[in-house]
Amino acid sequence: MSAPTGGTHPEAKGLYPWLDRRYGITPLIEFLKHKEVPIGSHSMIWYYLGGITLFFFTIQLVSGVLLLAYYQAGESTSYESIRFITTKVPFGWLVRSMHCWSAHLMILSLVTHMLSTMVLKAYRPPRELTWITGFLLFAFALGFGFSGYLLPWNELAFFATAVGTDSMKAVPGIGEWLLQVMRGGTDVSINTLYRFFALHVVVLPLLTVGIVAFHLIFIQRQGMAAPMAHDKPGRGMKFFPDFALRDLLLWLVCLIALASLAVFLPYGPGIPGMEWELGKKANPLAPAYPGIKPEWYFLWVYQLLKEFPAHLFGMEGSQAAIALVSVLFAVWALVPWLDRDARSNRASPAFTDLAMAALVFLAYLTLKAWDIGGGEGPLPDVRAVARACAYWGLVVAAATVVFRFAMGSARFFDFTAAAALQIVLHGFLGVSYLAAGAIAVLLLAVSLGVRMLRSRNAARATVGGAPR
């Protein structure tokens, strides 16, 4: 038997010494007592976003288990059991509403957490794997959203899943096979629901809990990322109880907000892609539900697919769109290795700008998918939508610039300028979305090239002029 690992006396009595002797709790408590959260010149609020995401994930697990007590997957039971939960089960309506609201809020806080990590460069060595696990958790969260959407087996869910899974066909080579694997056949059927159910309540939770564990272990082992070297150094804050109590306080605020939303807006805010009223039961033989739109966090992909022509460079338009999305995700995942300045603990405003540009890019596509400014008719005026969304897109771009000035990191705007240029060309001048994007990317490449040449020349001049 291995030696006791605790710090208490071998003869001490009571539960704590008993546990400590066996599991070495004292070093853990000592670790927590001395653990500190580094404080920089930036706001502390960014440090709480991970905790808020974890809180919403916990709500998801708890409410999910409660729903599972009554939910019955099946063609004649899925819809009926959800209706039973919301109408007959005591507080069932509250549990479902909180489950749906916290799903959306979790993704919102997760995305904000990711962006803040990007802006604060918290991914720099040695925390690359923390970023990667976070990226995986983001992907799993999207998977949760997609798989959970079908479970009520209502009209909207059925047709939205049909449209969503259909995009799998665009994957080169294995698209058709992938589609069949996802759907459990050629069409969306009850087999699809069984698969999605298994994915939603078994596969994804296991994977997510595992990756969350790794994510948290990495953070505990390495501590929270210290401010960049150029940042004004500040004193640390004790993790326990100072930071932990603040975390708890914020969780309570989140719980109050969540409960209020669940009671007063039990079916969501009524925005397309953010509503979960049960409606009618799915009928595979019925004509497609009009105005189907995916959840708000998939809207940008949905809109990007619409912006691509039927064929592009010898590929199917949807294949090209999926390829672009894959490249963007890959770039995002590899940021800790691509950001060489941050790796050397130097300021890297370019990647802060990249994060802001990504935000502008996503916001514009999402607004377009909502047909903002398209009028009341069944077929919105595409030009009017592009123009109205361009105004709002530029407002978002301006807001990111103001934010960066406030953060004191406003030195690089090439990416944001390229995103704004694409919006202006497309929204105001009527250039097609892809052509506008190509022009913006070309000018961005020129700008980045010029910057690179200048920095090389400056480096040479420094080396050449340096005293021997």
Place this chain on the structure above:
Amino acid sequence: MIALCAVLLLAAPADESKYPAPLKEFLAAKNKDGSPVLGDADRKALAALPDHTRDLLGAAAESVILGSAAHLKILLSLDLPPAALELVAQDNCILCHSDPGNQKGKTLFATDPPARKSNPLLNLKEFVSDVHFRRGLSCSGCHGGKPSDEMMTKDVYARWPKEDVRHSDRSWIPGFCANCHADSNFMRGFNPTLPTDQLAKYQTSQHGILLLQEKDSRAAQCVSCHGVHGIRNSRSRLSSVHVQRIPDTCGACHSDAKRMEGFRLADGTPLPTNQVAQYKESVHGKALLVKGDLGAPTCTGCHRSHAAMPPDCHSQYAKDNQQCAATAVSFRNALDTLVAGRAEITAPLERLAERGLDVEPLSRTASDLDEALVQTRSKVHTFDLSSFQAAAQPGNDAIAKGRELIAEERREARFRTRGLLAAIGFMSLIAAGIALKLREIGKRRIT
């Protein structure tokens, strides 16, 4: 002596040798089996005509508009008085379009359209009975052109919307008829007693609002009730708007469930389609249709004709009979109660649904009430108070149940709000405790 001479003169057979030459040729025309085309009856009818009428027929045959013996046989079979036949003989439109050797089914006026497989609206017998034709208004009066035209000209149809439009959008018809019928000076020349305010009334009617304002061409307009080429005086028993034919004329649309699909009453309930069936069984229907009492109320008695609307107040029509008035008031009050009850229980539905409350039982109750309303309304035309009240009872029950359900859902909504407030209060207390603890820790660190 003079009278005897006149009788002998009239009784004397006409001398066929004096007929216009083309008519003589028609008389000599033979069928394939060798029998004459114009039989004895036709020859007799031709002989009975005045010389002037025969001359006009001869002139028409001379110009080939009256194309054959068979064509002449058709005209003679109409058994028209000489004056009417003279109108036909001088109207190239009707001559040309009644010649089976010249026209196809779509444009042929036949004496028996089903046998000819021609357009049922182009019935020659109906056309020559039309009140307009009898008063001298023939084809060109509506279609344009002139009776003397030998060919179709651009003037024909020029006053109508284009063919593809005029069939899908019927809103041009009331105004077109009103070109003459709203012109009192013009109409005075034909029938000084005929009113000229039909269009004005129609515009205010439910049909007129549907057709003219909402452009719903399913709505009845002039030709829906009066017909097209066989319009008769409403006093004629053959007229589609004769008082005894009005129930069937209205029922042609209002009893057709498919046609009435989608039409709703002001309170949103579907328009019933069994009114005519019930009317025929009612005391009013039997009085009119069985006993032949032309003074008995029919559809237009309550709903009016050109200004057709739902009846405003039964008592207005039944004020001279206390029993009728009392029944009418009972009908009205019971219906008003159901309609008001429906509004009461459906008004909070949307709001309660938005709050996530279970509104399905309430929706079902509202549907039950809708059904009761339809049933109750349909009993109006039975004019039987007891069956009416029996039909209304489920509606009253549904209203009471609906009220209970609304009260229950409102209690649930209050419970949810209070529960949330209690939870927020509890959580706020914990939050305040944490905030105080943090403050204390901060102070302790400073000291």
